[in-house]
Amino acid sequence: MELEGAVVLVTGGAKGLGLAIATHLQGQGAQLIVADLDAESLGALPESIEGHVLDVTCPDDARAMVKEVAERHGRIDILVNNAGVIHSEPMVNILNPAEMMHDYDRFRNSITANLDSVFIMTAATVEQMVLRRTKGVIVNISSISASGNEGQTAYSAAKAGVNAMTVTWSKELGRFGIRCNAVAPGFIGTGSTHKALSDTIIEHIQSKTPLRRLGHAVEVAKAVTALIDNDFMNGAVLNVNGGLTI
Template identity: 45%
Template sequence: MKLAGARVLVTGGGRGIGRYLVDRLVAEGALLGVLDQDMALCAELRSTGCSKAWSCNLAESDEVDLAVQAMLDEGFEPDVLINNAGIIHSEPLVNLLARGDRVHSRESWRKVMAADLDSVFFVTSRVVDHMLSKRRKGVVISISSIAANGNAGQTAYAAAKAGVNALTRTWAKELGPMGYRFAAIAPGFIDTPSTRAALNEANLARLQQQIPLRRLGDLESIFLAARHIIESDYLSGTVLEIDGGLVI
């Protein structure tokens, strides 16, 4: 699919990786729509004129249905969906240092699964259904994580991202015969404010020693992966790991 002129919907496009993708895709001539729970960021995106934006909590199916309908009513019909919205959460199965109940909080498990996995299912099902009804082909990219391979201290997050990879492969098989392509991007540690906030200087230095390329990834590497997926018409069912070699 050609990027110039393509209508691309980015979830969580208000900041971080999603916002970078929005800005780079606009620069390549794509037409952008954003779904994000942050109303102020949605308003800002609209005011810049670079993207349309609708605010909703993607973890709530009713809100997703209303927001997708509002988007379609405004005439924005995506050719490409990028499921990027999500929350990064670290918590061990049993916290040996905690007093009282030491097991992983049920509440945070549900919150992470809702934000990182349910949201992908809710948005993709509505958007692909619309593409099918219009008999238009489409591409769906989901931002996963190398945590999907298993990561100590990230029980819920790893499970949610493994679920995202499974959905990607399942939908590639189910809808490939109709011309739809699905792929995931699994970043390692990307240099974003959320990554820096989660790591102190000592942890950051230790982490960089474990990465064969000895540095955090830049946002451009995620954009290049997304562009490659959109433009490569024989690519489907793939999980692209963009991690400087960390999972080798």
């Protein structure tokens, strides 16, 4: 799909990786709409990017926003499901015997933020694509965690679920001309990575990565562009991790 003139919705696009993706796609000529929970960051976006405050875990709000955007722009060509929250918590924390096991509410919240949100936004967007016969593209932002990261039970499960939904939708929605792919970033040098991981762990990750460095957000954005651009890519989960998993 040509990005020039395409109507693109990026969730969680007001800052960090999402903003890098939104900015990169806009640079290729796309019309950018960003949905994000963070009103303050939305307020800091350039005027050329349309911002919407949205909780992507709320189906009714998501459906209403997506419908309104599709009506105003005539369609939504591309959805990038980027919104999510990294959650790290060991399954067993022996140093806290009173509450030794992974908390269920925090597990549930992480699944809602990282898995349910992708389902909710995709359902709302695909509804508009099907009704308007838009041969669109869904790009899900997965993670290297999908194959199981120590200390990230919920996040890993959510991202593995995202990969499964990507493949399922690629099969199911292909009949409408809608493609679905995912990008699975490894460790990218964003604020959230530095917030979630200590410097020691980051140094360890770098030493285990064949390219000996963290990724740049724009490298993930370029992978998103490649999946949009190539009309025969469908059901792919594209690793962008410097070779960490090979």
